[in-house]
Amino acid sequence: MPVAAPHPSLGFGLGLRPTHYTEILDGRPAVDWFEVITENYLVGGGRPLHFLDAIRARYPVAMHGVSLSIGSTAPLDRDYLAAVKALAARCEPAWISDHLCWTGTGAHNLHDLMPLPYTEEALAHVAPRIEAVQEALGRTLVLENVSSYIRYAASAMTEWEFLGELVRRTGCELLLDINNVYVSSRNHGFDPRAFIDALPAHAVRQFHLAGHLDLGSHVIDTHDAPVCDAVWDLYAHALERLGPVSTLLERDDRIPPLAELVIELEQARRVAHTTLQRAAG
């Protein structure tokens, strides 16, 4: 039996990509909302901010960052947080998300979403940082589960237990990337449905759907391909468990024409409609 989603759903959205700017404004595609990569708009001006403003005038947006590095042992970047807050004041996003990961220590940025060990030490480190970010931004932070290829020997709990505990300690919310759950489940041999079933439903703000590269022995999260059947099935399961959560189709590389993504987004609508109707009946 599905739960009623605790947050109003924005419906079905796409990641905003520069190659689609003019087509979005000219064509008014059947997309309910857009997710913007925060760092792409932390610039002085020009085309990026012009199109962000124009698209925001017509669609709801959410901000999705890649550089918060909430799990890093380096101090929080206060200048970055101030820039994020200023961008949020400009585009009034429905929420601000980033990833449960670390992206570098010291002054360096690896530009990758490095997984954390799931330990009490990491919880004790990350939870106050989430609270500090929430205070700095003046809003609840939404954190996404990342794909991972390694597990740490020190991990003393599952990823979903770790996420749930962060929610409990900080009141943060979750961006559940269904593809990432699938990728990590294949790489580490856990049941992806157990991951989803264990999450605190009230905290799940958004879903991500994406594609990956299946190498048989392991799976690489590429976000450069259509959603595969197994991830569609897992999406249906997430809908049954968590209700009509705002859904975002994310493509980061090999970006196809907008029309192609809109067609794939229609599939998400169909899966959601069918699943939720069946669950309600």
Next chain:
Amino acid sequence: MNLARLQSLAQHHLLSGGDIPTELAQAIASPAGERWSIYVEAYRLRLTDALATQYPALVVRCGRAAFTELAAAFIRGHPSNHRSIRDYGAELADFVRGDHATAEQRLRGELARFEWLLAAAFDAADIAATRVEDLAAIAPHEWPTLCFAPVPSLQRFDTITNAVAAWREIRRGLEIDPVAGPALEPAASVIEPIPWLIWRPRWESEFRSLPTGEAAALDRLLAGTPFATLCGELADSHGEQAPLQAAAWLKGWLTEGLLLRV
């Protein structure tokens, strides 16, 4: 091993490469070598892709394989300190040129610098430039101290090779045949440096060369010299025509949207 030590070890290995340290391998429960190498490889690929995106003409000039080698060498010595990967690679122009530059290395260095400046102008801050008609509002007593600053997108630089011609040729060649690309003309040095401007009138970056006299005057103005002082300085080279010449240049710069009154 605590979290700080784990992250320090992992980052050091990603940045420096080589064999995975025993301490790090022991911290990873999965088949460490195979799975960890995904992160090692992804780091190099991601930064190489970022450089190729930032320097598309340089990729063509070098050839894809040579560019990949160049990027690998650059990445080894230049970890990213930027929150946006789009800001990575500013030092590539100097790196390409090297200390003992051949004509081709000098051209590639200038090509890289040109592409970097184009990108910098692309998303520079939006500030309304001073317009020609704004001059009408300037009171006579203000003219002696009238100064200008560059709009945020404005970039001034000189070339000593045919790098900009090479850039044009590459762009044109790619438009005609994206697969085959252009035929590349040899690198050539010029006797006198060629001054260039890059700026962004609206959404796209533009550029043009400018005569050396105009470049020198603009450089003086951008360095904070009052316009009236500039007119006086030009008397040596332009005689009685100095104020007219200075006014003509100023009108042109304001029409192009290059300046802000300060």
